[in-house]
Amino acid sequence: MTTYVLTLSCPDRMGIVHAVSGFLLENGGNIEEAAQFNDQATGLFFMRVQFVVTDENPEAKSQAMRAALDALAAQFDMRWQLHDAAQPMRCAIFVSREGHCLNDLLFRWKSGLLPLDIRAIVSNHRDFYQLAASYNVPFHHIPVTRETKAQAEARQYEIIQAESAELVVLARYMQVLSDDLCRKLAGRAINIHHSFLPSFKGARPYYQAHERGVKLIGATAHYVTAALDEGPIIEQDVARADHTHTVESLTAVGRDTESQVLARAVKWHAERRVLLNGHKTVVFR
CATH class of the missing domain: 3.30.70.260 (ACT domain)
Structure with a gap:
């Protein structure tokens, strides 16, 4: 059967x-x-x-x-x-220096909760090579600067192609992908943004949220497009905040929300439950 x-x-x-x-x-x-x-x-x-x-x-x-x-x-x-349906989706995970989403995805994967075959972890820093080794996943350190961005992305794409990765997860990868790489990964790259989009786009959203005194903070998992933080949204969630929260405590609460939102989006995508509908998605949960 x-x-x-x-x-x-x-x-x-x-x-x-x-x-x-x-x-x-x-x-x-x-x-x-x-x-x-x-x-x-x-x-x-x-x-x-x-x-x-x-x-x-x-x-x-x-x-x-x-x-x-x-x-x-x-x-x-x-x-x-x-x-x-029995074939797990081949996946590469990109990360920078915030490891909570990466750690969560790896744990869920090894626990049998995500139908993935994680083939590679790619990072512009060395921080998580030991974590990758503990899960027996190849770790690729590819530094990125303004001068080397094109060469770095070419190497990243080589890895994606070599591993036949159907999905690329940006698990707090804090580099903006070029328009060319976004086009190559259209519909198969998921980003987690630490804000309830479309509010507080770009960098440092928790600082923006704290400055505005928000009562809800959130996270958004969306497909990557050339337009920064504007790709089709797959999943979102929120957590309550109040006047006692500092930027640090908001960030701590937000990290838990980010991990859960990204995990759900990745799971639904890997189970072929997400269909693109122009700038939106249809998600058969």
Whole structure:
């Protein structure tokens, strides 16, 4: 038995669910989980189906299903992806000197809570090489300066390609990616911003929040785009604050929120639950 996840999006019209159900019936698929959404603002239809197929030749079956999906896509102007749910998503994690999100992701991964295959940790500092070694994950120290940024990013991308990483997680990586690298990683790079976007973009958001006397602080996990801190949002959460909080105590509370928000976003992405919808996302939780 092989479990697959099918995700798709297309212009909304009658007969899409019927056609997908027919495809699953013809291929002996037994639905375990299904979710769909019709965005009336854009006229787009989104769907995620998890199903099981029993076949003695899984590779041949997969090829046959992909051929059938190509024909279905041509009929409905459909974008689709089909994945073996048992295969963990290959991942690279980028980090600078704040290690709370990295540590949280590594612990959840080793505990079996994230369907990932973490292939590399990349950092512009050496602070976490011992942490990486303790989890037996290769650590790549790539310093970044204004003069060496292009060469550093070229090396980073080489690592991503060599590890066939489907996902890049910026776990408090405090370097702005170039427009070129953002384009190369479109839809597969997740950043955690230590603020409830769109408030307090850019650097030092906890200082900005403290200055404004906020009563809620938050964190935002979003896809990386060339526009700083403006990529499609996957997940957000908040924690309460009051007049007694200092910048340091706000930061401590915020770090816990960041770790939880990033972990949820990474998990949903790895489970193929997040579909891009222009500047927004559809998240089938």
